[in-house]
Amino acid sequence: MSPETTDFLYPFIEGDETDSTTLLTDLALSARGKWAQSTALRTETLERTDQQLRTVAGEMARRLTAGGRIYAFGNGGSATDAEGVAQLYTRPPTGLPLAARSLADDQAVLTALANDIGFDVVFSRQLIAHGRPVDIAMGFSTSGNSDNLMMAFAEAARQGMLTVGLAGYDGGRMATDANLEHCIVVRSDSVHRVQESQASVVHVLWAYVQESLTARS
């Protein structure tokens, strides 16, 4: 069979597609569809977790008022969520600046711990060094299964810190971990959509903490 007779079935089989109009239209359509999915997941998540977020925010506000500090942590994109939490609490667009740090920020500490002991302890060892009972441990994971988060929650619980976890899927191991007091789950199996709604959860939780502090003063 000559190529000519089947080309119409596989127009781009030789990589000779030259007009990008169709692709660009498809990409834009796909982007709008995923945007709508993200919006729907955000709404569902914030409605379902609203009471939980208010409860957690109240406990966080109590500890922050008593001199507590937030230690946020996660791996990869979740490490950037932790970095975002540190920025939001310490340098908020409005409201009171509050004490917070990301445990993924210091490359020297991270690489020293990872190299000398192992990656499982990169957060827990920092909590051993810095943590106090009045502090707050906030861990981010989309799978809910990261070993170094489980170790960090165990250390935080041992010290009497408030433990808060944000997870995706069904919450993974974090959902049933006895060391994790508050597990906030974004119910999706898309890592991207989970992270997008986790960003919203972070913002609403922060707003409730600020409300709670205002109510106290």
Next chain:
Amino acid sequence: MTVASPLHDADASLEGLSHDLARASLAMARRFHAGGSMWCASPAWPFHAHHVAVEFVHPVIVGKRALAAVTVPPGADVVATLRASARVGDMVVALAPADDAEVAEAMRRAPAWGLETLWIGHGTRPPAGAADHVVWLDTDDALEASEQFVRVYHLLWELTHVCFEHPGLLKPSDAECNGETAAAGSGSTVCITCSDEGRLAEVVSVEGDEAVVRTAEGTERIDVMLIDPPAVNDLVLVHAGSAITNLSTQ
């Protein structure tokens, strides 16, 4: 931000944003395909720049290829970092407000370094032509925008990878050539970007009537007799081997 209120996806603005994002994704895919690196800069929100870089380098979907993306280190001068380390064919993705002077300056100089630029932000838009691609959110609310930025760069990653499934479109075609044609509607296919009308260049060194400059094509030696002696790092317009205007002293 109104707590727990749904983000309003104003249909018209989402439509425009989706098309801007589509074009930016194809452009980034073409640059990656040709071996370029993506520089991510966000002086205002460094965590977003880190997120973009990790997204491309270490994809969440197993099996997707690792792409060369890197964060301009938080606190580092964006212009100095890119001038020293970016190569012709690379790209810059900045997440920054329109009034970020450092980012604006980097975007302005990027064509002389051979970089393609994408500027993501919210609120007041940067002036037309400030970057090759602008993906802008209407909202003035910083937190609402921050949430939507995550969607924007996740989609940028997703759409870029879709483009890799269309190898025929990864070679920039002569007709498109990043868009602009000299006389739209006139039937002319002469491209402003490719013709020698007046290419942007950054001065590397000056020796008498000649200067070594960086342009989108790389380093070249030009004549500077027609202008006052330029200084190192000045931006000049080059036409037919001569600097005809010094944009930095105008």
